[in-house]
Amino acid sequence: MPxxxxxxxxxxxxxxxxxxxxxxxxxxxxxxxxxxGPSTLTPGERELIATYVSxxxxxxxxxxxxxxxxxxxxxxxxxxxxxxxxxFLHAGVSEKLKALLMIAGQVQQSGKTVSAETxxxxxxxxxxxxxxxxxxxxxxxxxxxxxxxxxxxxxxPRDPAMYSGMGEHLATHGYLTPSTSAPALEATK
Numbered sequence: 001m002p003x004x005x006x007x008x009x010x011x012x013x014x015x016x017x018x019x020x021x022x023x024x025x026x027x028x029x030x031x032x033x034x035x036x037g038p039s040t041l042t043p044g045e046r047e048l049i050a051t052y053v054s055x056x057x058x059x060x061x062x063x064x065x066x067x068x069x070x071x072x073x074x075x076x077x078x079x080x081x082x083x084x085x086x087x088f089l090h091a092g093v094s095e096k097l098k099a100l101l102m103i104a105g106q107v108q109q110s111g112k113t114v115s116a117e118t119x120x121x122x123x124x125x126x127x128x129x130x131x132x133x134x135x136x137x138x139x140x141x142x143x144x145x146x147x148x149x150x151x152x153x154x155x156x157p158r159d160p161a162m163y164s165g166m167g168e169h170l171a172t173h174g175y176l177t178p179s180t181s182a183p184a185l186e187a188t189k
Contacts, residue, residue: 003153011157012061012149014178027145028175034138035069036174041131043171044073045097048084049104049138055085056108059146061156066142068167096125100135107139 006015017024035046047070054062063085071078083091088101099122106113114136122132149156 001153002155003151006152006154008155010155011162012065012154013145015154016148016152017178030141031145032175034134034141035066036170039131039134040128041097041100041134042073044070045093045100046134046138047073047171048081048093048097049101049135050142051081052084052088052101053104053108053139053142054146056105057143057146057150059150060158061149061154062142062146064156064160064163065166065170068163069170070167071164072167072171094125096122096127096131099125100127100131103132103135104139107136108143111136111140 002015004019007018010018013027017028035050036043039046047066050066051063051070054066067078067081067085070081070084074080080092084093084101088098091098093101099118102118103114103122106115106118119132122135127135
């Protein structure tokens, strides 16, 4: 049960966005820029960073929805998403992404834990300053999004099909337009 009176039938962050659209707009724009906008990191890689941070924060809604978006970008490879969440150092991702996930994990703990050595390892794997910047910002933003979702005790259904549909929408359309899959949401109540 949510801590405040949120719109019913809307899972996770979407209920908070519906409750306060004026704060939803910049939060959606930030997510869209970071995860769907132009970048030398693929959308799948960026979604994996968001998913990993959300899993470390134990935010079910965000790790499920962004994990589904990552899988959609990665040819429906949900096994890879699960590998990254479990043990990214042994997952089938590039050494550069592993180095960036190390940075993201440090940001998730505390921004002050990001070390010069970790950043240098990422650079040695080919990470650019922009990729390092965006990794830090994705990790920091997802700490905020995760705490927003969980801090309001939003409804977080457990139906994988709902998250799969949401992930497809996010991968295809990005974050500026909410999903209109109301029947899918209603079916999970």
